Amino acid sequence: MENRFLLSCLTLMLVLAMIPSISIGVEGSTAQLTIYTYDSLLADPGYQFDRQFETYQGLPYGSVEVVLFEDAASIIIQASAEKSNPIADVLIGIDNILIEKARNQDILQPYVSTQLNYLEDGLVQELASDNLLTPYDYGIISLWYLNDRLPSINPGSFVLEDLLTEELSNQIIIQNPLLSSPGLGFFLWTIGIYGDPEIDLDGVIDGNWREFWDMAAENFHLTSSWGEAFELLYTEESGKSIMVSYTTSPAYGACLYDDYSTSALLSNEQGNTWGWKQIEGLGLVKNSDNQDLAKEFIDWFVSEEVQNEIYMNQWMYPSRSNIQQPSCYSDVIQPNTIYPLNTRITTDILESNLDNWLSEWEIVWVEGYDPAFLNFNYLLFFSVLLILPIIRRNIKKVI
Amino acid sequence: MQRFKFKLNFIPVTLFLGIFFYLPLLFLIYQIIISDVSIKLLQHPLIVRFLLFSFTQSILTVILSCLFGVPTGYLLARSKIVGLKFFKALITIPFIFPPLILLLGFVVLFRTEFIIMGFTFSPFSFWGIVIAHVIYNISVVSRISESSFIQESKDYHDLAETLGISKIQRFTTITIPHIKSSLLSAMILVFLYSFNSFAIVLLLGQFRYQTIEVMIFTQSKLQLNTELAALLAILQLSINFTILLLYTKVTTYQLFDTQGEKFKPYISPYKAIPYIIFIILITNFPMFIVIYKALMGLVLDPQISLLSIFNDNYERYLGTTPIRVVKNTVFFGLLTSCIILLFSLSLLLGLSNLTSNRSMKFFDIYLLLPLGSSSIVLSYSYVVAFGSYSAFGEYIWIFILILHVLSAVPFTMKILISSWKRIPINLMIMSETLQASQLQKLRFIIFPMLKSSILIAMVFSFAISIGEFGATYYLVRGEWTTLSVSIGKFFASRNNLLPHIYASILSIFAIISFILIEKLGGMELNV
Numbered sequence: 062m063e064n065r066f067l068l069s070c071l072t073l074m075l076v077l078a079m080i081p082s083i084s085i086g087v088e089g090s091t092a093q094l095t096i097y098t099y100d101s102l103l104a105d106p107g108y109q110f111d112r113q114f115e116t117y118q119g120l121p122y123g124s125v126e127v128v129l130f131e132d133a134a135s136i137i138i139q140a141s142a143e144k145s146n147p148i149a150d151v152l153i154g155i156d157n158i159l160i161e162k163a164r165n166q167d168i169l170q171p172y173v174s175t176q177l178n179y180l181e182d183g184l185v186q187e188l189a190s191d192n193l194l195t196p197y198d199y200g201i202i203s204l205w206y207l208n209d210r211l212p213s214i215n216p217g218s219f220v221l222e223d224l225l226t227e228e229l230s231n232q233i234i235i236q237n238p239l240l241s242s243p244g245l246g247f248f249l250w251t252i253g254i255y256g257d258p259e260i261d262l263d264g265v266i267d268g269n270w271r272e273f274w275d276m277a278a279e280n281f282h283l284t285s286s287w288g289e290a291f292e293l294l295y296t297e298e299s300g301k302s303i304m305v306s307y308t309t310s311p312a313y314g315a316c317l318y319d320d321y322s323t324s325a326l327l328s329n330e331q332g333n334t335w336g337w338k339q340i341e342g343l344g345l346v347k348n349s350d351n352q353d354l355a356k357e358f359i360d361w362f363v364s365e366e367v368q369n370e371i372y373m374n375q376w377m378y379p380s381r382s383n384i385q386q387p388s389c390y391s392d393v394i395q396p397n398t399i400y401p402l403n404t405r406i407t408t409d410i411l412e413s414n415l416d417n418w419l420s421e422w423e424i425v426w427v428e429g430y431d432p433a434f435l436n437f438n439y440l441l442f443f444s445v446l447l448i449l450p451i452i453r454r455n456i457k458k459v460i
Numbered sequence: 461m462q463r464f465k466f467k468l469n470f471i472p473v474t475l476f477l478g479i480f481f482y483l484p485l486l487f488l489i490y491q492i493i494i495s496d497v498s499i500k501l502l503q504h505p506l507i508v509r510f511l512l513f514s515f516t517q518s519i520l521t522v523i524l525s526c527l528f529g530v531p532t533g534y535l536l537a538r539s540k541i542v543g544l545k546f547f548k549a550l551i552t553i554p555f556i557f558p559p560l561i562l563l564l565g566f567v568v569l570f571r572t573e574f575i576i577m578g579f580t581f582s583p584f585s586f587w588g589i590v591i592a593h594v595i596y597n598i599s600v601v602s603r604i605s606e607s608s609f610i611q612e613s614k615d616y617h618d619l620a621e622t623l624g625i626s627k628i629q630r631f632t633t634i635t636i637p638h639i640k641s642s643l644l645s646a647m648i649l650v651f652l653y654s655f656n657s658f659a660i661v662l663l664l665g666q667f668r669y670q671t672i673e674v675m676i677f678t679q680s681k682l683q684l685n686t687e688l689a690a691l692l693a694i695l696q697l698s699i700n701f702t703i704l705l706l707y708t709k710v711t712t713y714q715l716f717d718t719q720g721e722k723f724k725p726y727i728s729p730y731k732a733i734p735y736i737i738f739i740i741l742i743t744n745f746p747m748f749i750v751i752y753k754a755l756m757g758l759v760l761d762p763q764i765s766l767l768s769i770f771n772d773n774y775e776r777y778l779g780t781t782p783i784r785v786v787k788n789t790v791f792f793g794l795l796t797s798c799i800i801l802l803f804s805l806s807l808l809l810g811l812s813n814l815t816s817n818r819s820m821k822f823f824d825i826y827l828l829l830p831l832g833s834s835s836i837v838l839s840y841s842y843v844v845a846f847g848s849y850s851a852f853g854e855y856i857w858i859f860i861l862i863l864h865v866l867s868a869v870p871f872t873m874k875i876l877i878s879s880w881k882r883i884p885i886n887l888m889i890m891s892e893t894l895q896a897s898q899l900q901k902l903r904f905i906i907f908p909m910l911k912s913s914i915l916i917a918m919v920f921s922f923a924i925s926i927g928e929f930g931a932t933y934y935l936v937r938g939e940w941t942t943l944s945v946s947i948g949k950f951f952a953s954r955n956n957l958l959p960h961i962y963a964s965i966l967s968i969f970a971i972i973s974f975i976l977i978e979k980l981g982g983m984e985l986n987v
Contacts (some may be wrong), residue, residue, distance in 0.1 A: 142847040439512040
């Protein structure tokens with residue numbers, strides 16, 4: 062009797078478990094090419110590059126498997142964990158800052174794309190002169206705001222210091238530079254403008270980036286990703302009206318919805334407009350199984366076919382030089398009018414200082430918001446807890 | 461021969477825990493030994509600060525949970541309320557609720573900030589974290605203290621009353637010593653939950669507040685600082701195991717006076733009900749809010765609500781289709797239950813030949829230790845131990861499933877062992893004298909008496925699996941996203957309909973599980 066009960070119980074559970082498993086398929090992957098990238102790549106309104114490449118190559122449906130991560134840093138982490146036995150063939154989305162981490166982890170293999178001659182001058186050198194990555198797009202990190210909520214802003218005279226004013230400091234959403242590429246770009250923007258006296262790095266103006274962040278920590282709202290910041294910006298109750306994004310962000314509304322209610326904002330210290338240039342690339346995974354197909358994919362990704370989709374799906378500038386800019390981009394701040402701060406914070410400076418800067422930033426961010434005396438409060442709390450029984454015992458004795 | 465049998469019976473259980481729990485942790489320790497990591501890494505100013513934060517918020521959570529939970533337990537045990545079972549159920553439900561539902565409801569209610577009598581309260585703050593933990597843990601304290609109050613003997617009170625001892629003195633000298641040990645075990649459990657908290661601190665702390673769990677996650681997964689992550693993992697394990705040993709000591713020496721006349725309910729319902737309703741409101745509001753939001757969406761625009769589950773607009777963001785997310789959750793939940801069933805039977809087969817107190821104590825600890833290892837530490841140790849094999853990436857769902865099983869093991873095993881301890885020893889001795897085999901003992905004595913406990917364990921493990929966040933969030937990639945992970949991903953988009961629908965589906969699963977558990981005889985929370 063019990064056996065029957067037991068058996069029927071187990072069978073029922075297994076049958077129930079099988080219902081979803083039949084429709085979801087639990088077998089291993091049969092892909093011929095595995096790509097790791099971040100979840101917003103060419104995602105809005107959407108260009109299915111995996112399916113398009115299958116068509117281009119005449120491969121059966123499902124031959125290209127795209128594994129999506131929340132951000133580019135996670136892609137490197139995953140590829141590093143699998144280094145001795147790589148699963149991915151191509152990594153997409155590593156930028157001109159994260160490439161140092163990828164280089165240190167030794168997860169990429171140089172590949173000279175057949176399309177390099179068609180790419181914009183200098184991009185390959187600025188991203189990876191050793192060809193570990195091939196650039197597919199670039200953009201300028203900027204602030205992006207809702208015009209109707211901040212009518213008083215004058216983009217022509219705006220400087221970074223203005224963000225610390227009472228009017229703006231409560232309005233801004235930034236992304237964590239430890240986790241997000243635009244967040245890191247904004248962080249480097251502040252270092253480029255104020256400089257770092259501790260390593261004798263001159264900024265555009267005299268100052269110290271630590272002092273800026275010390276004041277910023279109290280009111281700036283931090284999110285872990287661009288997507289989260291975007292959601293918050295458009296949640297009216299949040300009361301936020303500026304976020305860190307790209308100069309191309311206003312084009313999204315303008316091109317898709319004829320909506321001109323947002324603008325980009327760069328800082329204008331010493332009479333010039335400054336910004337951090339982010340270049341994104343894709344690279345071949347070292348010792349991966351499908352190298353030939355992966356190389357073809359890289360070439361295809363910087364070919365005209367895909368590059369034509371960058372303006373309207375990725376909302377960045379394509380790396381290929383001969384791509385026609387859509388007319389709805391006419392109001393966007395053009396990259397050639399901006400002084401890139403990358404020339405002040407070179408790859409060498411980044412390589413030797415980035416980890417320390419980020420570590421210091423984390424301390425300034427946490428302690429700036431929650432000043433050091435709170436540590437004292439914690440200790441006081443523990444002391445009271447420890448002393449309480451002693452007090453109680455003494456009171457009992459007295460009574 | 462006896463020893464041989466004993467070992468053989470325990471092979472499945474020992475092997476499973478050995479490979480999937482103890483081995484990865486040994487790998488982690490081995491990695492630290494060979495990598496020449498300096499313990500000085502732990503002297504980073506933020507680590508000291510975050511450790512202080514972890515202890516402070518956990519202690520405050522314990523104090524506040526007891527402050528609200530003990531009176532609730534007292535009222536549940538001593539008041540004459542009609543429909544007491546219903547009230548008890550409502551107070552217990554939050555315990556099996558996935559933390560993501562609580563988080564979503566909490567943030568929806570308070571938005572980004574909330575002004576109470578001139579004070580601005582933001583859920584994304586130190587007090588936001590503490591209050592979220594308290595809401596989650598009130599049910600643990602109230603149910604554990606309630607069962608302790610119920611078991612208190614009235615005889616001592618009668619005797620004290622005849623000696624003219626006042627009500628307050630009776631409470632401090634009889635009642636408090638009586639509930640002390642179970643209250644202490646509840647406090648240790650609450651401390652452990654808050655100290656190991658991941659989802660609540662990750663999403664409300666905004667990286668300004670971090671528990672060791674969150675630190676391990678950010679260091680290993682986001683900052684690639686694997687050496688520091690490994691050190692933190694060992695630190696976490698050491699603290700947890702110390703607390704767990706304390707826990708086993710406390711629970712081992714629990715002495716309940718189960719003899720004598722018990723208290724009959726005497727507190728007027730008019731006095732008890734307002735407070736109990738207040739506690740139900742604060743502990744259940746997250747569930748009410750998410751269900752209300754989803755229902756409002758359905759009423760206002762049923763087409764959009766239903767389409768949000770069945771269309772593929774969110775595929776890129778979730779890494780899979782919205783409907784597949786639901787299927788994944790059910791898939792993991794049901795398989796976790798199946799494995800728990802097999803595991804329970806193997807364990808009972810082993811226990812059927814285990815009679816000495818010493819071996820019993822050893823297996824108590826052996827099975828309880830997984831409770832001391834957090835999901836993030838285990839997930840990270842899996843990456844360290846198995847990450848280099850291609851099968852790990854390809855069959856990641858198996859590892860996620862195992863982690864779901866492991867998070868259910870300590871609770872379900874405790875349910876079984878406490879029931880097993882109630883089997884009359886005479887029956888076991890008799891079966892020995894009649895030379896019954898282990899399987900016969902299992903079939904004719906143990907199984908019939910433990911049938912409902914096994915089913916409770918299965919349902920409870922299903923509830924744990926569907927709400928599991930940490931391990932799944934750490935390991936999952938695209939296609940295996942579950943409901944909890946999706947809600948976490950959507951956390952910032954508070955106006956979005958899909959997370960509310962997801963949270964409502966999770967709530968329904970949790971409520972069904974709870975009703976099943978209650979129908980099967982209920983369970984004690986002091987697992």
